[in-house]
Amino acid sequence: MVGKIKILGLDVAEYRTGWCLGLAGTIPTPRIFKARLAGERTEDAAARLACWLRDLFERDRPDLIVMEHFLPQGAQGGRTTDFVREGQVGLQYVVRAVAACYGIPVRSPYPVTVRIHFCGVASAAPSRPKGYKRTDKEAAADRKATKRMVLDRAIALHYLPPTCTDDDMADSAAIFDYGSSTFGNAAAAFALAPGGA
DSSP states (O other): OTTOOEEEEEEOOSSEEEEEEEETTSOOOOEEEEOOOTTOOHHHHHHHHHHHHHHHHHHHOOSEEEEOOOOOTTTTTTOSOHHHHHHHHHHHHHHHHHHHHHTOOEEOOOHHHHHHHHHSSSOOOOOOOTTOOOOHHHHHHHHHHHHHHHHHHHHHTTSSOTTOOOHHHHHHHHHHHHHHHHTSOOOOOOOOOTTOO
16 A cells, blocks of 8 residues: 555664664654674674574554665775675575565665755755865764764754764655655655754
């Protein structure tokens, strides 16, 4: 039924995976799943994520999973190591494999697409001349500002309380919201906070 599908929004990462589960058009509470503990390997995170998904699907099976697509190689200008990328891609395929066992479809929009939907812009970075090469410090500041932009939007839409500083939970809210609107044909029933955008 249109607008009544249950969506799992995932911000998949090796250490802290943000997630939101709820019916399209609702405001579910974002949460964190810790896939990899200190001193563990990527394989440990993969196994823990697979078991967690299995247990979640047995309790509260979604109709659709929406997770950000992994970034293409070179997308961060050498700021992501092969090790980090391998973990990111590997865990995404863990999600796809477990979902396939349950017949749950997976959609994976690019992060830029999700941010444009959720915030109206792809980035909080300042405008720069065409061809401008950012320094590492500028790139880090841009990333931090963009994370803050998504967090502020999640707070304004009441996915998160005003005191929240967890950008992984904010990312999962953005992904859920995108999935709800795009695949569930249902805008979230939110009320902007006083003075909200």
